[in-house]
Amino acid sequence: AVIVDYDLQDQKYYWTDVKDNKIYRSDMNGENREVVVENGLVTPDGMAVDWINRNLYWSDSYTSRFEVATLDGKYRRSFYIDRLNKPRGICVDPVNSYLYWADWGTFPFIAKMELKPCIFLLLVPL
Numbered sequence: 001a002v003i004v005d006y007d008l009q010d011q012k013y014y015w016t017d018v019k020d021n022k023i024y025r026s027d028m029n030g031e032n033r034e035v036v037v038e039n040g041l042v043t044p045d046g047m048a049v050d051w052i053n054r055n056l057y058w059s060d061s062y063t064s065r066f067e068v069a070t071l072d073g074k075y076r077r078s079f080y081i082d083r084l085n086k087p088r089g090i091c092v093d094p095v096n097s098y099l100y101w102a103d104w105g106t107f108p109f110i111a112k113m114e115l116k117p118c119i120f121l122l123l124v125p126l
Contacts, residue, residue: 001059005048007071014056014071023047023058023073036073039079045088046101052094059087059101066099068089081113 004015006028007063014025021041026033037044038055046059049071064084069076070107085105092099098114102108 002045005047005049007049007051009051010071011030012071014047014049016047016058018045023056025071031056036071037067037069037076046090048090048092050092050094050098057092057099059090061086061088061104064105066101083109083111105110 002016002018004013006013011028013028014023014027016023016035020104021038021044022035023037024033024040025036037058040066044058045061048057049055050057054071055068056071056073059066064087065078066081066084066087067078071090079124080082083103085103085107087101087103089102090099092115097125098112099115100110100112102110
């Protein structure tokens with residue numbers, strides 16, 4: 001596992017596996033393991049659970065994109081941002097409707113994006 005997050009409401013752990021290129025979830029006791037997302041992932045090395053809107057966000061540093069789906073993996077969507085190179089380390093703030101991330105690419109930076117509507121703001125060029 002590269003990234004682990006949890007959903008307290010459903011008592012589920014979520015994690016990315018860059019060896020299998022999948023996102024999994026299970027009960028907090030480790031039982032009922034299931035694949036949530038398995039197609040089209042290359043390096044899923046960032047992930048965050050939106051416990052309010054019941055969504056799962058992840059980044060793929062190989063494809064330079066973010067994706068979102070419901071917590072069961074349905075209604076999957078990709079979204080791109082021009083400056084993305086190697087997005088990692090994402091965090092969602094569903095209360096204020098922001099997605100934060102670090103980009104480890106050629107010109108590293110930390111940024112945030114409003115989730116509704118999608119507005120990109122560069123916070124810290126590194």
